[in-house]
Amino acid sequence: xxxxxxxxxxxxxxxxxxxxxxxxxxxxxxxxxxxxxxxxxxxxxxxxxxxxxxxxxxxxxxxxxxxxxxxxxxxxxxxxxxxxxxxxxxxxxxxxxxxxxxxxxxxxxxxxxxxxxxxxxxxxxxxxxxxxxxxxxxxxxxxxxxxxxxxxxxxxxxxxxxxxxxxxxxxxxxxxxxxxxxxxxxxxxxxxxxxxxxxxxxxxxxxxxxxxxxxxxxxxxxxxxxxxxxxxxxxxxxxxxxxxxxxxxxxxxxxxxxxxxxxxxxxxxxxxxxxxxxxxxxxxxxxxxxxxxxxxxxxxxxxxxxxxxxxxxxxxxxxxxxxxxxxxxxxxxxxxxxxxxxxxxxxxxxxxxxxxxxxxxxxxxxxxxxxxxxxxxxxxxxxxxxxx
Amino acid sequence: xxxxxxxxxxxxxxxxxxxxxxxxxxxxxxxxxxxxxxxxxxxxxxxxxxxxxxxxxxxxxxxxxxxxxxxxxxxxxxxxxxxxxxxxxxxxxxxxxxxxxxxxxxxxxxxxxxxxxxxxxxxxxxxxxxxxxxxxxxxxxxxxxxxxxxxxxxxxxxxxxxxxxxxxxxxxxxxxxxxxxxxxxxxxxxxxxxxxxxxxxxxxxxxxxxxxxxxxxxxxxxxxxxxxxxxxxxxxxxxxxxxxxxxxxxxxxxxxxxxxxxxxxxxxxxxxxxxxxxxxxxxxxxxxxxxxxxxxxxxxxxxxxxxxxxxxxxxxxxxxxxxxxxxxxxxxxxxxxxxxxxxxxxxxxxxxxxxxxxxxxxxxxxxxxxxxxxxxxxxx
Amino acid sequence: xxxxxxxxxxxxxxxxxxxxxxxxxxxxxxxxxxxxxxxxxxxxxxxxxxxxxxxxxxxxxxxxxxxxxxxxxxxxxxxxxxxxxxxxxxxxxxxxxxxxxxxxxxxxxxxxxxxxxxxxxxxxxxxxxxxxxxxxxxxxxxxxxxxxxxxxx
Numbered sequence: 001x002x003x004x005x006x007x008x009x010x011x012x013x014x015x016x017x018x019x020x021x022x023x024x025x026x027x028x029x030x031x032x033x034x035x036x037x038x039x040x041x042x043x044x045x046x047x048x049x050x051x052x053x054x055x056x057x058x059x060x061x062x063x064x065x066x067x068x069x070x071x072x073x074x075x076x077x078x079x080x081x082x083x084x085x086x087x088x089x090x091x092x093x094x095x096x097x098x099x100x101x102x103x104x105x106x107x108x109x110x111x112x113x114x115x116x117x118x119x120x121x122x123x124x125x126x127x128x129x130x131x132x133x134x135x136x137x138x139x140x141x142x143x144x145x146x147x148x149x150x151x152x153x154x155x156x157x158x159x160x161x162x163x164x165x166x167x168x169x170x171x172x173x174x175x176x177x178x179x180x181x182x183x184x185x186x187x188x189x190x191x192x193x194x195x196x197x198x199x200x201x202x203x204x205x206x207x208x209x210x211x212x213x214x215x216x217x218x219x220x221x222x223x224x225x226x227x228x229x230x231x232x233x234x235x236x237x238x239x240x241x242x243x244x245x246x247x248x249x250x251x252x253x254x255x256x257x258x259x260x261x262x263x264x265x266x267x268x269x270x271x272x273x274x275x276x277x278x279x280x281x282x283x284x285x286x287x288x289x290x291x292x293x294x295x296x297x298x299x300x301x302x303x304x305x306x307x308x309x310x311x312x313x314x315x316x317x318x319x320x321x322x323x324x325x326x327x328x329x330x331x332x333x334x335x336x337x338x339x340x341x342x343x344x345x346x347x348x349x350x351x352x353x354x355x356x357x358x359x360x361x362x363x364x365x366x367x368x369x370x371x372x373x374x375x376x377x378x379x380x381x382x383x384x385x386x387x388x
Numbered sequence: 389x390x391x392x393x394x395x396x397x398x399x400x401x402x403x404x405x406x407x408x409x410x411x412x413x414x415x416x417x418x419x420x421x422x423x424x425x426x427x428x429x430x431x432x433x434x435x436x437x438x439x440x441x442x443x444x445x446x447x448x449x450x451x452x453x454x455x456x457x458x459x460x461x462x463x464x465x466x467x468x469x470x471x472x473x474x475x476x477x478x479x480x481x482x483x484x485x486x487x488x489x490x491x492x493x494x495x496x497x498x499x500x501x502x503x504x505x506x507x508x509x510x511x512x513x514x515x516x517x518x519x520x521x522x523x524x525x526x527x528x529x530x531x532x533x534x535x536x537x538x539x540x541x542x543x544x545x546x547x548x549x550x551x552x553x554x555x556x557x558x559x560x561x562x563x564x565x566x567x568x569x570x571x572x573x574x575x576x577x578x579x580x581x582x583x584x585x586x587x588x589x590x591x592x593x594x595x596x597x598x599x600x601x602x603x604x605x606x607x608x609x610x611x612x613x614x615x616x617x618x619x620x621x622x623x624x625x626x627x628x629x630x631x632x633x634x635x636x637x638x639x640x641x642x643x644x645x646x647x648x649x650x651x652x653x654x655x656x657x658x659x660x661x662x663x664x665x666x667x668x669x670x671x672x673x674x675x676x677x678x679x680x681x682x683x684x685x686x687x688x689x690x691x692x693x694x695x696x697x698x699x700x701x702x703x704x705x706x707x708x709x710x711x712x713x714x715x716x717x718x719x720x721x722x723x724x725x726x727x728x729x730x731x732x733x734x735x736x737x738x739x740x741x742x743x744x745x746x747x748x749x750x751x752x753x754x755x756x757x758x759x760x761x762x763x764x765x766x767x768x
Numbered sequence: 769x770x771x772x773x774x775x776x777x778x779x780x781x782x783x784x785x786x787x788x789x790x791x792x793x794x795x796x797x798x799x800x801x802x803x804x805x806x807x808x809x810x811x812x813x814x815x816x817x818x819x820x821x822x823x824x825x826x827x828x829x830x831x832x833x834x835x836x837x838x839x840x841x842x843x844x845x846x847x848x849x850x851x852x853x854x855x856x857x858x859x860x861x862x863x864x865x866x867x868x869x870x871x872x873x874x875x876x877x878x879x880x881x882x883x884x885x886x887x888x889x890x891x892x893x894x895x896x897x898x899x900x901x902x903x904x905x906x907x908x909x910x911x912x913x914x915x916x917x918x919x920x921x
Binding site: 406407408409410411412413415419428429442445446456457459461498500501502503507508511515516 | 776778780782784786787789821824827
């Protein structure tokens with residue numbers, strides 16, 4: 001492995017419907033907060049890596065040009081990483097490799113999205129080529145609905161139990177969002193509200209899915225020497241993992257999701273983690289859909305395949321449970337897609353450096369963050385710890 | 389841990405329009421690149437691709453579409469948006485991390501499927517100000533060209549000579565899209581696009597599937613008898629507002645300084661054997677040569693007149709024909725590096741330069757009037 | 769609350785023209801002949817549909833063409849009752865992943881041929897594992913919707 005890499009500052013915007021700022025101003029809000037948090041100056045930065053969803057989303061292409069100033073990237077080395085929904089974690093990986101390879105000492109990673117300025121569903125539909133798949137991929141909800149069916153069928157999980165567990169998750173995360181000053185959706189819901197909400201594509205209902213959020217996140221990565229020099233408390237990158245499957249949605253079994261399982265395994269191997277549920281203190285899982293979240297718990301080895309609904313209902317993944325998942329409220333309450341994966345990383349950093357405020361998991365030392373992209377195609381993971 | 393990374397194999401597709409399927413073309417170029425050194429997909433460590441969804445057939449999340457064509461099924465891979473030299477550097481980083489011993493770097497851009505270049509470059513502009521003034525890379529370049537000519541007395545003939553040289557070099561490059569034996573009068577007499585630019589001084593819209601296999605030092609020596617080593621890299625980004633910038637002092641200077649420092653290059657004119665530069669507008673080759681330190685500011689015109697940059701000259705620039713001959717927008721940066729590699733290995737066929745090349749420079753640029761630059765140095 | 773700042777409403781239209789290439793030209797022309805083609809990977813033996821030029825896992829050319837069955841089994845489905853850019857037909861409709869007999873990957877298309885207006889009624893008919901059969905459109909033009917839908921057998 002290369003040089004140790006620390007994370008010494010994070011910043012994020014107040015996510016939501018941000019008609020009060022222009023897109024570059026939104027980006028700048030997160031970047032300023034990262035500098036504030038780290039105590040660093042733009043002159044301390046060697047390079048910037050940014051990324052977002054495709055240009056159709058906001059109607060601007062190669063956004064690193066437009067945001068050069070907002071990101072304080074003028075005169076800096078620049079990288080632009082984009083992998084659909086997993087962009088946020090891929091950006092974090094780029095910054096990590098940049099520092100661990102010795103090619104930079106301090107890198108600013110920035111993920112951003114202002115989805116309310118465009119047509120998110122249409123943009124996501126264009127991921128599918130127009131010869132064949134585009135007709136049938138009913139945006140994200142349709143794909144995830146089919147996946148949850150495949151999962152339920154495979155393990156013979158009764159529909160009622162899944163619905164109860166999904167509703168439980170929805171309630172947990174919506175409550176958690178109240179302790180997160182940056183979260184977008186802050187509403188109180190009951191399990192009945194969730195189970196009876198409007199159907200989007202069966203079985204997915206309105207309160208099972210993420211909102212359309214505007215937001216940005218900035219994270220500063222640094223070499224060990226720089227961490228020492230700046231005298232900041234750092235979170236340390238202990239493992240990274242990423243995998244992608246075929247483009248054609250029907251080619252790989254999404255109920256037994258190899259890219260999710262293998263990306264986590266790559267990160268666990270690097271971090272020396274053998275028993276995730278025991279050794280992780282907190283997880284920020286990419287969860288735009290409650291049903292899919294349970295499948296992720298299983299793929300990441302938090303429980304046995306098919307076993308997630310039972311453990312959810314037992315409270316295993318609650319804030320006070322054995323492995324708190326998404327104490328930030330997760331993607332379910334906040335989803336500015338280009339930033340979302342990076343927000344997951346930022347939230348685990350806050351947790352292991354004890355700066356997570358009201359959503360702090362006491363004693364958190366090892367955090368797992370994750371993002372998914374494409375039509376159930378990519379999965380990326382980063383594990384951070386309070387110690388190397 | 390070795391600090392060395394080598395290029396061990398390359399492959400590219402022809403720049404002319406083809407009715408072939410994007411997905412299939414990508415697979416074939418990957419296949420060719422791996423087969424040249426007998427590396428199986430199983431043994432391939434990681435992949436970094438370069439593409440840009442605006443130049444991608446209206447299919448967004450670009451690397452979703454071609455993921456498996458690059459051999460990436462169930463592998464750790466990533467993507468750079470826009471500049472393919474970024475992807476090269478990211479590949480270098482992944483190997484230097486010690487986690488992978490091979491990395492496929494591949495750039496994908498199929499001109500025939502996309503709208504005109506400037507329909508896309510218009511989209512770089514913010515929707516409130518620059519875009520409503522119709523700023524495209526071409527109109528921005530035209531502004532820059534006029535400023536350049538007026539400040540230094542560069543003549544339109546000198547600018548046209550770049551097109552004459554490059555399109556002529558392209559006659560000897562089987563992958564080039566546009567080629568021909570033109571005179572300065574032909575170039576100046578071609579249709580005016582944005583004055584003072586004429587059609588033959590503006591890059592076409594080409595196809596480019598360009599692949600390169602990187603390896604760690606140990607692995608490289610197993611895969612090839614003649615690895616070409618990564619020596620240095622630098623990139624830099626300028627401020628966004630066109631009016632805030634000095635169009636004749638771009639961030640190419642910073643990118644070059646960074647690359648030269650890493651590569652230990654003290655005098656680029658002497659230390660660099662051949663340069664492949666991204667010149668979507670003919671005059672920019674002259675300006676970029678100055679900013680790369682090949683001659684003094686304002687000296688680009690004289691430099692080309694003296695024949696220094698022609699294929700048999702002291703510092704050949706774009707023996708491949710450059711971007712004026714072949715312009716797959718996203719892939720063009722990596723293609724410059726591929727050409728540099730071929731020159732060093734003596735495999736550039738008919739457009740091989742006469743002298744022995746030990747060090748090559750590859751340059752890429754995107755954005756209005758060169759808002760963003762990347763420079764890579766390779767050598768033996 | 770903060771001031772209401774201005775917004776700009778704008779639309780962007782960009783033209784694209786995509787190449788089918790040899791393999792997909794043959795696949796789609798096959799549809800116009802009411803044939804569904806797949807290709808087999810000689811290394812792993814998997815039959816991939818729509819026909820592919822290579823196997824993503826073995827990474828070899830797949831040039832063995834097979835006319836695959838037009839019947840299959842339902843893997844997963846989703847009832848869609850909203851309009852969206854790219855939809856195959858007016859909602860409600862059912863997107864589906866189905867395994868055509870003798871193939872090794874799921875095929876994406878829609879289920880139809882019965883009253884879809886009531887979700888609860890549709891739910892009683894559509895079950896994973898059920899047998900399906902392709903039904904062709906009246907007008908064939910070498911398009912994925914030349915298969916009008918897959919109907920329950």
